[in-house]
Amino acid sequence: MSIKRMFAAAAAIGLVTLGAAWAQGDPAQVIRERREGLRAVGQHFEALGAIAQSRGDTRAAVPRIEAVQAFFVNFPARFPANTQTGETRALPTIWTDNAGFVAAYNGLGPALANLRTVAAGGDATAFGEALRAAGATCGNCHRPYRAR
Numbered sequence: 820m821s822i823k824r825m826f827a828a829a830a831a832i833g834l835v836t837l838g839a840a841w842a843q844g845d846p847a848q849v850i851r852e853r854r855e856g857l858r859a860v861g862q863h864f865e866a867l868g869a870i871a872q873s874r875g876d877t878r879a880a881v882p883r884i885e886a887v888q889a890f891f892v893n894f895p896a897r898f899p900a901n902t903q904t905g906e907t908r909a910l911p912t913i914w915t916d917n918a919g920f921v922a923a924y925n926g927l928g929p930a931l932a933n934l935r936t937v938a939a940g941g942d943a944t945a946f947g948e949a950l951r952a953a954g955a956t957c958g959n960c961h962r963p964y965r966a967r
């Protein structure tokens with residue numbers, strides 16, 4: 820097996836283990852952790868919006884974008900079936916239309932990757948556009964899958 824394939828296999832096992840840990844955890848704790856993570860994502864996006872608005876140094880945005888990317892790895896596994904109720908705004912559609920939820924999730928990754936590339940490039944106008952496009956993918960999931 821090549822080093823690259825071994826790494827991919829190890830990463831896949833890691834993700835499965837992580838998903839299993841979430842599925843087995845105390846539901847209230849799983850909800851708390853996903854909401855804390857999402858709150859941090861929201862704060863990163865507010866900071867990114869401020870950089871876009873002030874036409875500041877977009878390279879300074881890169882670590883925030885990377886933090887958001889890291890949080891969203893395996894995101895759907897943060898929604899095991901036993902976390903539908905409680906202190907959560909997750910809508911039942913996440914579980915009744917899980918394919919749609921995963922499709923909305925899959926829209927986010929490329930938008931974040933593009934945002935990171937554009938931020939590293941330093942073009943403030945392009946950054947504003949890429950940020951809007953990434954923000955739209957957040958809304959594409961929130962509208963059908965998150966309560967107001």
Ligand code: HEC
Binds near residue numbers: 850908964
């Ligand atoms: C695939 C679906 C999905 C995507 C994509 C998504 N979110 Fe969410 N988001 C949710 C769900 C579901 C909740 C409600 C979670 C809960 O209450 O348990 C949520 C909640 C939140 C919250 C509220 C956290 C709190 O205080 O409880 C913020 C802020 C947030 N999302 C920001 C974002 C941003 C910014 C993006 C884009 C970068 C994004 N989300 C992308 C599904 C998504």
